[in-house]
Amino acid sequence: MPAWSDFFADRTRNITSSSIRELLKLIQKPGIISFAGGLPAPEVFPVARVRECCLRMLDEDGRAALQYSPTEGYQPLREWLAAGMTRQGVPVRAANILITSGSQQALDLLAKLLIDPGDRILVEAPTYLGALQAFNVFGAAYVTVPVDEDGLRLELVEDALRSGPKFMYILPTFQNPAGVTLSRERREKLVRLAEKYGVPIVEDDAYGKLRYEGEDLPSLMALDCAKRPEHGNVIYLSTFSKTLAPGLRIGWIVAPPDVIAKLVQIKQGADLQTSTFNQRLVYEVAQDGFLDAYALTIREVYRQRRDAMLNALQEMFPPEVGWTHPGGGLFLWVTLPPGSDSRQLLELALGEGVAFVPGDCFYAGDSDLGRRQMRLNFSYVDPDRIREGIRRLSAAIHQHLQVAGSGSRV
Amino acid sequence: MPAWSDFFADRTRNITSSSIRELLKLIQKPGIISFAGGLPAPEVFPVARVRECCLRMLDEDGRAALQYSPTEGYQPLREWLAAGMTRQGVPVRAANILITSGSQQALDLLAKLLIDPGDRILVEAPTYLGALQAFNVFGAAYVTVPVDEDGLRLELVEDALRSGPKFMYILPTFQNPAGVTLSRERREKLVRLAEKYGVPIVEDDAYGKLRYEGEDLPSLMALDCAKRPEHGNVIYLSTFSKTLAPGLRIGWIVAPPDVIAKLVQIKQGADLQTSTFNQRLVYEVAQDGFLDAYALTIREVYRQRRDAMLNALQEMFPPEVGWTHPGGGLFLWVTLPPGSDSRQLLELALGEGVAFVPGDCFYAGDSDLGRRQMRLNFSYVDPDRIREGIRRLSAAIHQHLQVAGSGSRV
Numbered sequence: 158m159p160a161w162s163d164f165f166a167d168r169t170r171n172i173t174s175s176s177i178r179e180l181l182k183l184i185q186k187p188g189i190i191s192f193a194g195g196l197p198a199p200e201v202f203p204v205a206r207v208r209e210c211c212l213r214m215l216d217e218d219g220r221a222a223l224q225y226s227p228t229e230g231y232q233p234l235r236e237w238l239a240a241g242m243t244r245q246g247v248p249v250r251a252a253n254i255l256i257t258s259g260s261q262q263a264l265d266l267l268a269k270l271l272i273d274p275g276d277r278i279l280v281e282a283p284t285y286l287g288a289l290q291a292f293n294v295f296g297a298a299y300v301t302v303p304v305d306e307d308g309l310r311l312e313l314v315e316d317a318l319r320s321g322p323k324f325m326y327i328l329p330t331f332q333n334p335a336g337v338t339l340s341r342e343r344r345e346k347l348v349r350l351a352e353k354y355g356v357p358i359v360e361d362d363a364y365g366k367l368r369y370e371g372e373d374l375p376s377l378m379a380l381d382c383a384k385r386p387e388h389g390n391v392i393y394l395s396t397f398s399k400t401l402a403p404g405l406r407i408g409w410i411v412a413p414p415d416v417i418a419k420l421v422q423i424k425q426g427a428d429l430q431t432s433t434f435n436q437r438l439v440y441e442v443a444q445d446g447f448l449d450a451y452a453l454t455i456r457e458v459y460r461q462r463r464d465a466m467l468n469a470l471q472e473m474f475p476p477e478v479g480w481t482h483p484g485g486g487l488f489l490w491v492t493l494p495p496g497s498d499s500r501q502l503l504e505l506a507l508g509e510g511v512a513f514v515p516g517d518c519f520y521a522g523d524s525d526l527g528r529r530q531m532r533l534n535f536s537y538v539d540p541d542r543i544r545e546g547i548r549r550l551s552a553a554i555h556q557h558l559q560v561a562g563s564g565s566r567v
Numbered sequence: 568m569p570a571w572s573d574f575f576a577d578r579t580r581n582i583t584s585s586s587i588r589e590l591l592k593l594i595q596k597p598g599i600i601s602f603a604g605g606l607p608a609p610e611v612f613p614v615a616r617v618r619e620c621c622l623r624m625l626d627e628d629g630r631a632a633l634q635y636s637p638t639e640g641y642q643p644l645r646e647w648l649a650a651g652m653t654r655q656g657v658p659v660r661a662a663n664i665l666i667t668s669g670s671q672q673a674l675d676l677l678a679k680l681l682i683d684p685g686d687r688i689l690v691e692a693p694t695y696l697g698a699l700q701a702f703n704v705f706g707a708a709y710v711t712v713p714v715d716e717d718g719l720r721l722e723l724v725e726d727a728l729r730s731g732p733k734f735m736y737i738l739p740t741f742q743n744p745a746g747v748t749l750s751r752e753r754r755e756k757l758v759r760l761a762e763k764y765g766v767p768i769v770e771d772d773a774y775g776k777l778r779y780e781g782e783d784l785p786s787l788m789a790l791d792c793a794k795r796p797e798h799g800n801v802i803y804l805s806t807f808s809k810t811l812a813p814g815l816r817i818g819w820i821v822a823p824p825d826v827i828a829k830l831v832q833i834k835q836g837a838d839l840q841t842s843t844f845n846q847r848l849v850y851e852v853a854q855d856g857f858l859d860a861y862a863l864t865i866r867e868v869y870r871q872r873r874d875a876m877l878n879a880l881q882e883m884f885p886p887e888v889g890w891t892h893p894g895g896g897l898f899l900w901v902t903l904p905p906g907s908d909s910r911q912l913l914e915l916a917l918g919e920g921v922a923f924v925p926g927d928c929f930y931a932g933d934s935d936l937g938r939r940q941m942r943l944n945f946s947y948v949d950p951d952r953i954r955e956g957i958r959r960l961s962a963a964i965h966q967h968l969q970v971a972g973s974g975s976r977v
Contacts, residue, residue: 194635196635199630199631199633199634200630202630202633202634204630204633207629207633208621208622208625208629211618211621211622211625212618212621212622215617215618216618219612219617219618220609220612220614221609221814222814223609223612223614223813223814223815224606224607224609224612224813224814225604225606225813225814226814258668258816258838258841259838259839261836261837261838261839262837262838264836265836265838269704287835287836287839290835290836291836291837294679294833294836398635402633402634402844403633403634403635403843404631404632404633404634404635404842404843404844405633405842405844406668406839406841406842422700423704425700426671426674426675426700426703426704427671427672427675427701427837428668428671428672428675428816429669429671429697431668431816432668432814432815432816432842432845433813433814434812434814434845435842435844
């Protein structure tokens with residue numbers, strides 16, 4: 158009596174059961190103020206522009222938009238992205254670009270290409286949960302290096318590199334989850350160390366365009382290119398999910414052409430190609446500088462929301478709680494005092510009507526520190542609701558600290 | 568001096584270099600008549616309907632269409648698909664359905680869940696190239712069973728099952744590449760054998776709706792359900808690529824809810840979710856029986872094209888060449904006489920201005936038979952061009968048989 162249900166009962170494939178997607182379900186409950194997801198503010202989505210571009214695309218070349226197209230991606234979009242990368246100090250051509258089904262797929266394709274079971278990957282602590290999910294399926298092990306307000310703690314990187322990781326996975330700008338940014342000085346040193354130890358870098362830049370203060374920093378890929386025009390030591394990935402709309406699922410990888418050729422073969426087996434319709438639509442929307450203008454809008458909206466959250470935290474959180482001050486992106490990162498437990502806090506917080514993601518989800522291994530941390534998203538909820546949500550969360554924290562405090566006395 | 572380009576130079580990951588996507592590039596050359604791809608006829612794409620549904624979707628709930636959404640898929644689409652499966656003898660609910668980024672992704676997710684390196688999969692000979700690509704990445708090995716005009720040769724299946732394959736991957740209806748269909752009697756026997764030997768079935772039904780003659784046959788999943796209402800021994804996958812438009816990349820998997828739950832976790836790591844926009848669009852397009860009406864149109868167009876190709880083959884091909892008579896789908900399958908080589912023929916054919924896919928691409932291992940076979944697609948090219956293409960191909964075959972004949976005399 159075989160049955161699929163029994164067939165893989167003993168198979169776990171290192172798949173974590175508590176995942177970013179499960180957590181996103183929290184936001185569905187009525188009345189809950191969610192700081193849990195990484196969702197853009199839907200009220201600023203450029204629906205009118207998308208509508209106009211859908212019509213133009215369908216009227217001018219509707220058949221092509223509905224047909225199969227090459228795995229590499231829609232050639233005008235690849236060229237447009239290559240020109241944009243070139244303006245940011247990464248002189249590449251279309252052959253260096255692979256369009257992916259969101260940048261999550263970029264992580265999956267790179268994992269397929271690069272990771273054999275037991276390979277160690279150097280990751281930040283904390284790091285992006287979705288990357289851990291993508292890498293875990295292929296049996297990755299990890300070497301972790303903590304971050305501070307200036308990103309990866311460089312004084313600890315050299316030891317980690319000596320242990321021989323296969324590659325580094327780094328989110329240098331407005332990191333998910335901590336919201337921190339690798340300083341200019343550390344970027345240059347990291348690129349030098351990568352070359353010195355022969356450990357290449359996968360640079361995840363999902364949030365770099367969402368800067369609310371200060372000046373843009375060069376990407377790790379740009380610094381690598383400046384040193385070595387053949388830009389061989391960094392693979393870069395990014396997405397339109399935060400700067401246009403996540404529901405379209407369009408991301409991209411920048412890499413040497415021979416790496417792209419390998420990734421194209423892998424992508425053929427993974428999903429043949431990313432939606433022709435969506436690639437052409439994103440290209441249409443991006444024309445005439447629309448995305449630059451739109452970025453001004455979302456930066457303004459998100460800056461206000463970040464400030465609303467920072468102000469509310471300052472005003473309401475107990476003094477023994479700390480948090481990061483992100484210069485951009487979607488998240489800030491809260492550290493509770495020793496003895497706290499952010500999963501227990503989450504239960505109290507859901508009771509109060511507010512949600513977040515517990516910090517331990519973002520660590521490659523067990524982390525005592527992570528168990529008293531949490532990620533707060535400030536892009537999805539409007540400033541008034543942010544203030545109300547932080548009020549609820551403060552109430553939950555006060556309850557939790559009382560219980561944790563009394564617990565430690567027992 | 569590390570560099571990504573050197574980094575994986577010795578890694579092949581079982582990736583075939585000649586792939587379906589590379590071959591699709593053949594159709595880009597001006598003047599070439601392509602029987603190579605598996606492309607729908609773009610001139611019958613329902614562009615007006617898609618346009619109307621885009622507008623309605625964006626006007627009524629544009630923000631939701633652009634936002635993240637659950638990994639499992641758009642709930643109304645899952646329910647619509649479950650109702651359709653139920654009408655076809657597979658009584659399931661939304662919890663049995665996972666929306667995928669085309670059915671190619673279904674193969675990738677199933678491979679991730681099920682295949683450990685060295686696991687043997689029972690596949691037809693020939694079988695779908697894209698499945699071999701998806702499975703090879705995870706180190707699959709194969710047990711092959713040849714097909715004839717009635718599909719998988721059942722008298723050979725029992726021996727193959729005794730060798731202990733992990734699962735069977737079967738395309739029972741209008742198989743890609745051979746165009747053959749598993750008979751009713753063989754379907755029932757195969758489902759019984761699967762249960763007897765404890766080897767579950769992955770049923771790929773990409774083409775079942777494209778029937779040009781005869782009556783619909785029950786799916787393997789329907790037969791399994793009829794025997795065992797818990798329908799535990801078949802996983803079914805299909806796609807909107809052939810019945811609506813491939814450029815939207817929407818497919819689905821039907822499986823027991825606990826299998827779906829595992830696949831959802833895997834899909835989170837693979838691409839988070841399939842495009843919200845495209846799922847909602849497909850759902851809108853499908854309402855009011857539109858896809859049933861549209862299926863009548865495409866069946867009529869493709870039937871004419873199949874008949875045009877069969878007539879041209881009958882008229883022009885040398886008598887020592889054989890081919891299948893598909894009752895539906897997109898492909899027919901040609902077998903050249905012993906001593907022929909379809910890759911050599913392809914070079915001659917491209918010189919004549921016509922393209923096809925050589926048969927050996929569709930075999931899991933080396934195949935002497937496959938090297939003198941080829942797949943011809945009849946859906947993409949209109950009947951006049953089909954006739955001209957077969958004329959060119961006949962000329963190439965005549966040249967090839969002369970050379971092959973003289974070669975065998977040397």
